[in-house]
Amino acid sequence: MARMQARRLRAAVAGATGAVGRELVGLLAARDFPAAELRLLASERSVGEPVQFGDRELPVERLETSALEDLDLLLLCAGAEVSRRWAPRAVAAGAVVVDTSAAFRLDPEVPLVVAELNPGALAALGPRHMVACPDGASLAAALALGPLSRAAGLRRVWAFACLSASQAGRAGAAELEQQTRDLFNFRPVRAERFPHQLAFNCLPRCGPFDADGSTALERGLVEETRRLLGLPRLPMGVTAVQVPVFSAHGLALHLELGRALPPDEARALLADAPGLRLVDDPAGEAYPHGLEAVGQDEVLVGRVRRDGGSEGGLALWLAVDNARRGGALNAVQVAERLASVLLSR
Amino acid sequence: MARMQARRLRAAVAGATGAVGRELVGLLAARDFPAAELRLLASERSVGEPVQFGDRELPVERLETSALEDLDLLLLCAGAEVSRRWAPRAVAAGAVVVDTSAAFRLDPEVPLVVAELNPGALAALGPRHMVACPDGASLAAALALGPLSRAAGLRRVWAFACLSASQAGRAGAAELEQQTRDLFNFRPVRAERFPHQLAFNCLPRCGPFDADGSTALERGLVEETRRLLGLPRLPMGVTAVQVPVFSAHGLALHLELGRALPPDEARALLADAPGLRLVDDPAGEAYPHGLEAVGQDEVLVGRVRRDGGSEGGLALWLAVDNARRGGALNAVQVAERLASVLLSR
Numbered sequence: 207m208a209r210m211q212a213r214r215l216r217a218a219v220a221g222a223t224g225a226v227g228r229e230l231v232g233l234l235a236a237r238d239f240p241a242a243e244l245r246l247l248a249s250e251r252s253v254g255e256p257v258q259f260g261d262r263e264l265p266v267e268r269l270e271t272s273a274l275e276d277l278d279l280l281l282l283c284a285g286a287e288v289s290r291r292w293a294p295r296a297v298a299a300g301a302v303v304v305d306t307s308a309a310f311r312l313d314p315e316v317p318l319v320v321a322e323l324n325p326g327a328l329a330a331l332g333p334r335h336m337v338a339c340p341d342g343a344s345l346a347a348a349l350a351l352g353p354l355s356r357a358a359g360l361r362r363v364w365a366f367a368c369l370s371a372s373q374a375g376r377a378g379a380a381e382l383e384q385q386t387r388d389l390f391n392f393r394p395v396r397a398e399r400f401p402h403q404l405a406f407n408c409l410p411r412c413g414p415f416d417a418d419g420s421t422a423l424e425r426g427l428v429e430e431t432r433r434l435l436g437l438p439r440l441p442m443g444v445t446a447v448q449v450p451v452f453s454a455h456g457l458a459l460h461l462e463l464g465r466a467l468p469p470d471e472a473r474a475l476l477a478d479a480p481g482l483r484l485v486d487d488p489a490g491e492a493y494p495h496g497l498e499a500v501g502q503d504e505v506l507v508g509r510v511r512r513d514g515g516s517e518g519g520l521a522l523w524l525a526v527d528n529a530r531r532g533g534a535l536n537a538v539q540v541a542e543r544l545a546s547v548l549l550s551r
Numbered sequence: 552m553a554r555m556q557a558r559r560l561r562a563a564v565a566g567a568t569g570a571v572g573r574e575l576v577g578l579l580a581a582r583d584f585p586a587a588e589l590r591l592l593a594s595e596r597s598v599g600e601p602v603q604f605g606d607r608e609l610p611v612e613r614l615e616t617s618a619l620e621d622l623d624l625l626l627l628c629a630g631a632e633v634s635r636r637w638a639p640r641a642v643a644a645g646a647v648v649v650d651t652s653a654a655f656r657l658d659p660e661v662p663l664v665v666a667e668l669n670p671g672a673l674a675a676l677g678p679r680h681m682v683a684c685p686d687g688a689s690l691a692a693a694l695a696l697g698p699l700s701r702a703a704g705l706r707r708v709w710a711f712a713c714l715s716a717s718q719a720g721r722a723g724a725a726e727l728e729q730q731t732r733d734l735f736n737f738r739p740v741r742a743e744r745f746p747h748q749l750a751f752n753c754l755p756r757c758g759p760f761d762a763d764g765s766t767a768l769e770r771g772l773v774e775e776t777r778r779l780l781g782l783p784r785l786p787m788g789v790t791a792v793q794v795p796v797f798s799a800h801g802l803a804l805h806l807e808l809g810r811a812l813p814p815d816e817a818r819a820l821l822a823d824a825p826g827l828r829l830v831d832d833p834a835g836e837a838y839p840h841g842l843e844a845v846g847q848d849e850v851l852v853g854r855v856r857r858d859g860g861s862e863g864g865l866a867l868w869l870a871v872d873n874a875r876r877g878g879a880l881n882a883v884q885v886a887e888r889l890a891s892v893l894l895s896r
Binding site: 362386387408409411418441442443444445452458469491496512516 | 747
């Protein structure tokens with residue numbers, strides 16, 4: 207590591223004060239990322255907020271053109287708008303960009319990568335010098351579907367996603383907390399980040415609707431999963447619901463397969479797959495649930511059983527810490543692979 | 552109504568202090584149920600708790616054999632165990648029983664009835680003198696699937712249910728409230744009614760698991776929906792999740808149909824169907840969500856759109872007040888129909 211640091215990799219995190227950003231900075235410290243220099247960047251209003259890096263607090267600087275000078279690697283986690291604006295500038299200034307937002311996930315010139323699933327896609331970094339990371343729900347779905355697809359073929363998939371409030375960033379989680387406090391104190395409840403009260407309520411709506419009535423998250427879950435699995439025409443039916451939890455997504459998958467896959471065989475495949483942890487003992491009340499996934503580096507998978515909808519099909523349930531495992535960890539894992547390439551140049 | 556009351560129908564509600572029971576007693580008052588006498592019954596520990604009947608409070612008596620004497624109609628909403636014990640005794644004592652629990656829902660000798668969907672099944676009341684009411688999620692699913700099935704045929708259904716805490720009765724809702732308060736006051740959280748913390752968490756578990764890994768609610772949703780629709784072999788894939796809300800279920804349905812049904816045509820069918828209210832203006836942020844369903848006498852249906860999983864298929868989203876619309880109202884509507892039969896004898 208000392209040798210690598212001697213190569214003086216200069217990295218920056220933009221959006222370092224956000225829900226994904228804080229997790230990401232923490233992971234860079236915990237995993238001893240080979241950077242000689244780490245700049246934490248954010249918008250004007252977050253400058254000065256301290257961010258924990260291991261046992262130190264790092265200062266946050268303003269995201270501006272001068273902050274991108276002499277940079278090898280930029281990790282972007284400040285939302286799609288910031289990514290669209292700053293990713294091309296960082297690349298023009300000579301950096302490679304790892305983007306956690308939705309901005310470039312469906313761009314055919316930008317590889318969409320889950321480190322455990324398709325790291326080979328990094329070889330095709332190409333002229334854009336950017337890598338996109340999928341949404342946490344897509345990452346979880348792809349990690350579980352990958353081994354099952356290779357073993358038995360996927361014909362059709364139905365996915366039902368329960369999205370946590372932190373999907374909408376720190377502001378989303380803060381609104382859920384405030385609404386809950388207000389309800390318990392008989393104060394009026396205000397909804398700003400979400401269109402209706404989320405506290406003690408389920409909103410069948412994650413992101414804006416398109417003309418066909420699907421939401422941005424539902425479209426993304428379909429398109430990103432297809433891309434990650436290399437199955438561009440996989441039929442998928444998706445409903446995503448915003449639920450009043452802070453920190454983890456839940457995801458039901460019902461699969462029609464090319465050949466019947468007994469649950470025991472599927473369990474063995476999932477238990478061996480990287481990035482997943484099998485939690486599947488219903489009799490012992492062990493199954494993936496949100497609180498068990500929080501802070502974990504794996505996507506939890508369980509409730510593996512026959513699907514009543516299709517002969518020989520399967521149903522399963524996933525839980526994933528969307529900010530940490532879904533957002534931050536994958537970006538760090540991608541950055542680690544890029545770092546070893548950059549450092550070996 | 553005065554004429555009918557002159558016929559002196561004697562009715563009782565067992566489980567009158569529960570989540571469904573209180574709603575039911577309130578509805579009997581509001582709808583001016585034609586009973587000359589209404590007895591409210593509960594277990595020993597709830598005797599004395601006042602229950603609101605219109606602008607009066609009625610006393611609650613102990614559910615015991617003597618309370619069933621000279622009774623025409625017993626509405627049971629105290630859970631499956633109480634129903635299994637007391638329904639046969641009430642029938643033996645001469646009453647007709649309307650049961651809201653799971654005890655007899657799959658009994659081929661007991662009709663399973665949703666008043667708006669299959670009231671004709673009451674004609675086959677038969678020697679058991681009992682009527683079963685479905686679970687709120689099954690009721691909602693059947694009300695929405697009925698008109699679509701008649702119009703286009705159902706080939707396969709995938710259902711994803713978000714169950715409210717009151718599915719587990721007043722104790723379930725009380726535990727969610729207590730857990731939330733404890734969290735906000737930095738007190739340890741205890742889980743008794745649910746196997747894990749439900750506050751700010753989703754548990755992919757509603758009722759005990761069977762050997763195949765499905766829960767009681769998932770099995771019930773399949774079997775009850777099939778019975779209500781008269782489609783005993785309809786393939787259904789179901790996942791049910793306990794979510795941290797108090798008072799309404801959410802339900803996604805993805806359908807493969809016998810013929811393609813454009814969303815507009817489906818919307819027209821659903822808008823005309825009894826027991827449903829179409830809430831479907833995504834651009835105006837109008838879709839069924841739990842808080843909008845609370846206190847309503849209709850199942851809300853919306854987000855009607857094409858399903859990506861099957862050609863020509865449909866996806867929709869339902870919200871239902873499980874205690875009121877799902878549990879109590881249907882039992883009252885069934886009781887009203889039975890009352891008119893009993894009174895015309």
